[in-house]
Amino acid sequence: MATMVQVAEMAGVSxxxxxxxxNGTRHVEPETKQRVLDAISRTGYRQDALARALxxxxxxxxxxxxxxxxxxxxAEMVHGVEHAAAxxxxxxxxxxxxxxxxxxxRATHALLDRRVDGLIxxxxxxxTPGLLQLLEEEKTPIVLLDRVFPDLPFDQVGADNRxxxxxxxxxxxxxxxxxxxxxxxxIRVPTLRERGEGFGNAIRAAGLDPADQIVLSGxxxxxxxxxxxxxxxxxxxxxAVIAGSTPLAVxxxxxxxxxxLTIPGEVAFAAFDGFNHSDLFEPQITTVRQPAFDVGVxxxxxxxxxxxxxxxxxxxxxxxxxxxxxxxxxxxxxVDADRVADAVAEPA
Amino acid sequence: MATMVQVAEMAGVSxxxxxxxxNGTRHVEPETKQRVLDAISRTGYRQDALARALxxxxxxxxxxxxxxxxxxxxAEMVHGVEHAAAxxxxxxxxxxxxxxxxxxxRATHALLDRRVDGLIxxxxxxxTPGLLQLLEEEKTPIVLLDRVFPDLPFDQVGADNRxxxxxxxxxxxxxxxxxxxxxxxxIRVPTLRERGEGFGNAIRAAGLDPADQIVLSGxxxxxxxxxxxxxxxxxxxxxAVIAGSTPLAVxxxxxxxxxxLTIPGEVAFAAFDGFNHSDLFEPQITTVRQPAFDVGVxxxxxxxxxxxxxxxxxxxxxxxxxxxxxxxxxxxxxVDADRVADAVAEPA
DNA sequence: CTGTTAGCGCATTCAG
DNA sequence: CTGAATGCGCTAACAG
Numbered sequence: 001m002a003t004m005v006q007v008a009e010m011a012g013v014s015x016x017x018x019x020x021x022x023n024g025t026r027h028v029e030p031e032t033k034q035r036v037l038d039a040i041s042r043t044g045y046r047q048d049a050l051a052r053a054l055x056x057x058x059x060x061x062x063x064x065x066x067x068x069x070x071x072x073x074x075a076e077m078v079h080g081v082e083h084a085a086a087x088x089x090x091x092x093x094x095x096x097x098x099x100x101x102x103x104x105x106r107a108t109h110a111l112l113d114r115r116v117d118g119l120i121x122x123x124x125x126x127x128t129p130g131l132l133q134l135l136e137e138e139k140t141p142i143v144l145l146d147r148v149f150p151d152l153p154f155d156q157v158g159a160d161n162r163x164x165x166x167x168x169x170x171x172x173x174x175x176x177x178x179x180x181x182x183x184x185x186x187i188r189v190p191t192l193r194e195r196g197e198g199f200g201n202a203i204r205a206a207g208l209d210p211a212d213q214i215v216l217s218g219x220x221x222x223x224x225x226x227x228x229x230x231x232x233x234x235x236x237x238x239x240a241v242i243a244g245s246t247p248l249a250v251x252x253x254x255x256x257x258x259x260x261l262t263i264p265g266e267v268a269f270a271a272f273d274g275f276n277h278s279d280l281f282e283p284q285i286t287t288v289r290q291p292a293f294d295v296g297v298x299x300x301x302x303x304x305x306x307x308x309x310x311x312x313x314x315x316x317x318x319x320x321x322x323x324x325x326x327x328x329x330x331x332x333x334x335v336d337a338d339r340v341a342d343a344v345a346e347p348a
Numbered sequence: 349m350a351t352m353v354q355v356a357e358m359a360g361v362s363x364x365x366x367x368x369x370x371n372g373t374r375h376v377e378p379e380t381k382q383r384v385l386d387a388i389s390r391t392g393y394r395q396d397a398l399a400r401a402l403x404x405x406x407x408x409x410x411x412x413x414x415x416x417x418x419x420x421x422x423a424e425m426v427h428g429v430e431h432a433a434a435x436x437x438x439x440x441x442x443x444x445x446x447x448x449x450x451x452x453x454r455a456t457h458a459l460l461d462r463r464v465d466g467l468i469x470x471x472x473x474x475x476t477p478g479l480l481q482l483l484e485e486e487k488t489p490i491v492l493l494d495r496v497f498p499d500l501p502f503d504q505v506g507a508d509n510r511x512x513x514x515x516x517x518x519x520x521x522x523x524x525x526x527x528x529x530x531x532x533x534x535i536r537v538p539t540l541r542e543r544g545e546g547f548g549n550a551i552r553a554a555g556l557d558p559a560d561q562i563v564l565s566g567x568x569x570x571x572x573x574x575x576x577x578x579x580x581x582x583x584x585x586x587x588a589v590i591a592g593s594t595p596l597a598v599x600x601x602x603x604x605x606x607x608x609l610t611i612p613g614e615v616a617f618a619a620f621d622g623f624n625h626s627d628l629f630e631p632q633i634t635t636v637r638q639p640a641f642d643v644g645v646x647x648x649x650x651x652x653x654x655x656x657x658x659x660x661x662x663x664x665x666x667x668x669x670x671x672x673x674x675x676x677x678x679x680x681x682x683v684d685a686d687r688v689a690d691a692v693a694e695p696a
Numbered sequence: 697c698t699g700t701t702a703g704c705g706c707a708t709t710c711a712g
Numbered sequence: 713c714t715g716a717a718t719g720c721g722c723t724a725a726c727a728g
Contacts, residue, residue, distance in 0.1 A: 001487075003705060014715045019707060029713065044485075049461040050402045051705030054720050059398065061441075061462075069430055072624070075423035082417055082444050086451070091458055093409075094442045096430050103434070110439055113397040114409075137392075139349075253628045276420070280601045281629035351721060362699045367723060377697065399721035402704050 002043035010039035022047060053115065061091045062303060063111030063119040065104065067147070069096035072246060073273045073292045074122065077146065080296025081120060088304055090117070099124045105131040112140055118303040122146045125188045125219075141306040145299050147190045153314050155302040159290045160318040161191055161272075165198025165242075166205070168270055168288060168323055172240050173206045175329070177268065181231050181238035183224060183248040184217040192217075195244045195272060214238055224248070225255045232259035232267075240268040240329070249274060249285075269328045272321075284326035291319050350391035358387035370395060401463065409439045410651060411459030411467040413452065415495070417444035419594060421621045421640045422470065425494065428644025429468060436652055438465070447472045453479040460488055466651040470494045473536045473567075489654040493647050495538045501662050503650040507638045508666040509539055509620075513546025513590075514553070516618055516636060516671055520588050521554045523677070525616065529579050529586035531572060531596040532565040540565075543592045543620060562586055569595070573603045580607035580615075588616040588677070597622060597633075617676045620669075632674035639667050 004022075008015040013032055020026045021036045028036070039045070053059040064081050066074045078094065085092045093111055097104035104124045108131060111119055121135075122145040135142065135154075148158040169180070180199070187193045196215065203210055214231045216224050231238055232255065241256070243249035249271035256263060263269045263283040274287035298317050305312065352370075356363040361380055368374045369384045376384070387393070401407040412429050414422045426442060433440045441459055445452035452472045456479060459467055469483075470493040483490065483500075496506040517528070528547070535541040544563065551558055562579045564572050579586055580603065589604070591597035597619035604611060611617045611631040622635035646665055653660065 005705085015706080016708080016715055016717095017713095020714090023707080025707085027713070032714085046457070046461055048463065048705050049458075050398060050407065050463050051720090052707075054398050054402055054704090054722090055706045055708085057720075069427040070424075072420065072423070075420070075427070076418075078426070078442070079417040079423070079444070082442055083446075086443065086455070091462065092442050094426075094430055094440050095434065096427070107434070109394070110397075113394055114439065115396065115398050250625055250628065253625075257628075275623075275625060275629075277598055277601075277623060280598065280605075281623075281631070283629070353721085363722080364699060364701095364724085365697095368698090371723080373723085375697070380698085396721050399704090400723075402706095402720090403722045403724085405704070 001048075002045040003048070004045070007036065007039045007043055007045045010043060011035040057115075058117055059115050060089060061093055061114070061116050062300070063093045063095070063108075063114070063116035064122075064145075065095045065097055065107050065111065065119070066122045066145075067097050067099050067104070067124045069094075069098070071273075072276065073290055074146070076292035077122070077296035077299075080293035081300055082296075083293070084297040084300035088300065090300075097124045101126055101128045101131070104128070105134070108134060112138065116140065118143065118307055120145050120299045120303060123149070125186050141303060141310065143299050143303045143306070146295060148194075148316060148318075149190060155306055155314050156316040157295055157298045157302060158191065158316075158318060159295060159321050161194035161321070162198035162201065164288045164321045164323055165195050165272075166202040168242065168286070168329075169199055169202035170206065171323075171325070172268060172270070172329060173202070173208065175268075177240040178208060179212050179214075179236060179238045179240075181214040181228060181241045181252075182216065183228065183241065183243040183252050184215050185224070185244050185248045186219045187217045192244045199242065212236075221247070221251055225251050225258075228252060228255045229259055232256070232261060238267065240270070243269075243271040246271065246273045246275065264328045264330070274324075278324065278326065283328045286326045286329040287324045288321050289324055290321050295319055349396075350393040351396070352393070355384065355387045355391055355393045358391060359383040405463075406465055407463050408437060409441055409462070409464050410648070411441045411443070411456075411462070411464035412470075412493075413443045413445055413455050413459065413467070414470045414493075415445050415447050415452070415472045417442075417446070419621075420624065421594065421638055422494070424640035425470070425644035425647075428641035429648055430644075431641070432645040432648035436648065438648075445472045449474055449476045449479070452476070453482070456482060460486065464488065466491065466655055468493050468647045468651060471497070473534050489651060489658065491647050491651045491654070494643060496542075496664060496666075497538060503654055503662050504664040505643055505646045505650060506539065506664075506666060507643065507669050509542035509669070510546035510549065512636045512669045512671055513543050513620075514550040516590065516634070516677075517547055517550030518554065519671075519673070520616060520618075520677060521550070521556065523616075525588040526556060527560050527562075527584060527586045527588075529562040529576060529589045529600075530564065531576065531589065531591040531600050532563050533572070533592050533596045534567045535565045540592045547590065560584075569599055572596070573599050573606075576600060576603045577607055580604070580609060586615065588618070591617075591619040594619065594621045594623065612676045612678070622672075626672065626674065631676045634674045634677040635672045636669050637672055638669050643667055 004015045004018045008018045021028050021033050082092050095107035105128045118141040120143045144154045144156040146158050148156045182199050184196045185192045243252045261267045270286040272288045278285050352363045352366045356366045369376050369381050430440050443455035453476045466489040468491045492502045492504040494506050496504045530547050532544045533540045591600045609615045618634040620636045626633050
């Protein structure tokens with residue numbers, strides 16, 4: 001590979017001049033400039049991004065750590081981040097922690113050691129003390145992605161999770177549902193916790209008895225399924241199930257199948273994040289859709305702003321989710337009238 | 349950030365010694381080594397990957413360019429590549445060409461300029477002359493991903509596309525189908541071309557009349573839909589539709605809906621790549637499933653081998669696809685007996 | 697067993 | 713308007 005030295009020799013100028021025509025950083029006589037340009041194209045010279053970065057102390061790259069590259073929602077965020085980064089001329093270094101605290105810390109260090117100009121971090125459900133300390137001390141701008149932590153002094157982007165859950169549950173209550181099962185999942189994850197909170201808010205706001213609601217939280221998928229199955233087989237089974245994420249939705253759907261319950265005939269169903277092309281398949285699932293691509297874009301935007309003004313006050317951006325109402329919550333034959341009467345008779 | 353110089357000063361040794369304890373590259377007296385280690389932890393020193401890479405002429409990173417980061421199959425490959433790269437201590441620089449030749453060339457250059465140790469390239473449907481020339485001249489190891497080009501002197505990984513298509517079509521023919529529609533898509537893409545070829549092979553092998561088959565190729569999605577709709581409305585409409593990719597499957601399903609045809613009641617259907625969790629939804633779609641994650645892993649493996657032995661003969665690896673047979677091709681009430689008789693009476 | 701030194705390829709200050 | 717020289721932070725001869 002040719003270096004500036006060979007270009008300079010061929011053009012009969014100093015490497016300083018080559019550098020300046022390359023970067024347009026000072027005036028160069030048109031004629032010499034042309035000689036340099038010719039030498040560049042004849043040698044096929046290309047700037048070495050590494051050496052340039054070392055000298056300038058900027059890499060024009062950003063790092064992205066996601067907690068689960070396999071989940072479609074995160075894959076979409078990666079897509080959005082890549083897109084926005086490319087638009088700014090930044091290259092993207094990607095790492096996946098796979099919800100593993102050690103991998104998360106290692107990946108974060110690896111990216112920082114590569115001197116990324118900024119880092120977008122979707123934290124794992126649980127982080128190492130080392131990572132938390134690193135976050136505190138690190139000077140490189142960091143944006144937290146998807147999983148929003150209230151008290152951290154970082155720019156953060158995520159979806160608004162409580163509001164759509166409240167709206168969804170209110171909708172189902174208005175349709176007559178009184179007993180819900182929520183597949184809440186790992187509530188150490190802010191996203192899932194917030195969705196769970198939205199659920200609680202809606203139940204209380206409607207004056208329903210929280211004791212009638214089944215909230216299944218935990219990290220053991222098999223156990224969640226078992227508990228949901230028990231609920232399905234109990235005398236007063238839930239008439240509506242809400243899943244807080246795609247994996248939880250898969251578990252819920254499998255459990256409904258195991259229990260022999262049809263959707264929406266025997267149980268209503270809705271999911272956050274959900275499945276692609278839900279409009280094409282039965283059951284048509286009511287879905288709270290997160291603008292995952294845009295969340296990624298917004299993260300880059302926050303990062304770029306911070307790169308530009310390091311002292312601005314940290315911002316937390318919440319993107320709105322939309323609810324795609326479909327048959328899975330609409331076409332059920334109606335809730336058992338007795339049970340509805342019970343629930344209404346003895347509000348919380 | 350602390351540099352080796354401060355560590356060396358604090359430990360009372362030369363930077364050379366610091367470097368050697370860091371890299372374990374020559375023996376250091378246990379006692380001095382300990383002093384260095386102490387100084388490192390007290391200063392919070394971390395190696396600068398940039399400077400290290402510049403000096404060593406290796407970045408311990410690899411580049412990945414995908415043609416469509418939004419397609420789930422490629423997202424899975426990205427996941428697989430990241431996973432395998434991380435296992436080898438390599439960081440991943442990701443770029444998306446979005447099927448745009450200029451972006452592809454720009455991205456490839458950007459990664460190469462960053463001196464990635466190797467590059468995994470999923471080519472766009474059409475590349476610039478500049479990219480082709482670059483590929484020819486470039487010394488950095490390159491592995492072609494997913495889209496296999498027969499005559500190129502590169503390591504390549506992709507799925508075997510002809511065989512499963514042949515098997516699928518044979519299966520459908522055995523079930524009585526004689527008139528197919530293939531959503532072939534952009535046959536400049538090797539993957540789609542190979543799937544199309546597999547289709548042709550199967551038709552010929554069965555002695556069916558190619559003229560009875562409808563092969564819809566092209567890049568204009570609306571036009572493909574229109575032509576499929578025409579086919580659906582023709583007197584002798586196809587009894588089975590095969591989609592060569594997920595986007596094509598979406599188009600086909602929408603068109604079937606427009607035409608008011610039920611699956612599999614009135615038309616059988618199968619798709620390559622398909623949808624996640626197809627077992628949970630109706631219609632349950634027969635799917636040719638590509639091991640996308642493993643394709644990504646295999647690409648890294650090829651690249652690592654090449655990094656280790658640059659002179660080995662280029663290899664092309666084809667991973668096998670599995671066919672998930674489901675109701676969409678199984679439970680149709682049967683093909684129109686007359687038409688079957690016709691087709692059998694006048695073989696190609 | 698350890699230290700000194702010369703670059704890796706570039707951007708940039710300082711001279712001219 | 714252009715060139716010479718310095719150093720970003722590190723590794724790897726080379727020397728002792």
